Amino acid sequence: MHSKQVGMEWRSACPVSCAMDVLGDKWSLLIIRDLLMFDTRTYSNFRESSEHISTNILAERLKRLTAMGVIERINPEATARNNAFQLTESGQALRPVVESIYVWADSHLRDFNPDTAAAI
């Protein structure tokens, strides 16, 4: 599976830039965060997260993350209903990323957001 088959455009060959082409928006890493916390999440589960993602954005992100091999259906053969998502090996490998972001924000964003707490 290559870039053109997913309709992906890459701004440069820099890995950081490529990562931002895939994950560089307000929602993708929150989807990853949820899956790191709960292992599996249904479409409805994602909607219940406290940031209130809208349905069209959620559907589009799940498609893109699936196309990029970061997440997958629990049962790839079955229909969408009651067929939650989970991280692939690639998605699991994002744990250090999300954790380092958590650590940074927890210690450097407190002054800006009085509500920032250890809570999710």
Place this chain on the structure above:
Amino acid sequence: MHSKQVGMEWRSACPVSCAMDVLGDKWSLLIIRDLLMFDTRTYSNFRESSEHISTNILAERLKRLTAMGVIERINPEATARNNAFQLTESGQALRPVVESIYVWADSHLRDFNPDTAAAI
């Protein structure tokens, strides 16, 4: 300096979500990447990076990252001209984030982007 003074809206109290409110776009972490690599960068320097950021987006991001205490002018008292940007302590603390993103993309995005290399 608090959130309302910067006009910042937070979707939730989760640190990861707050971090995405600040850095969750295609460009911010590339600006950080450049500053991690070169220590100081002028406005023109940022424009020379291979992803070709447009001027209005660059100006807006530099403002936001400055407002959030991630970057600063080398000489805060002087005018903008010949007054490059550098990372604050908060910005320096993003090094583990950018490095873990680099490591992830380098090993998990290769199959999708044939051009992904160790080059910046």
Place this chain on the structure above:
DNA sequence: GCACTGACTTGCATTTCACAACCAATGGGT
């Protein structure tokens, strides 16, 4: 069979982004 739920799609208004053009202030060459 029929309502209900889960997983989306569609339509539309708003916001953000990209691209190009423009502008003001500095500074170097002569």
Place this chain on the structure above:
DNA sequence: ACCCATTGGTTGTGAAATGCAAGTCAGTGC
């Protein structure tokens, strides 16, 4: 002193992404 290229932006306009509400549609549950 004068020209003029460079730096660090701002402004305008069209395209794209986003947010919100409503609608669709295929399974269950009873």
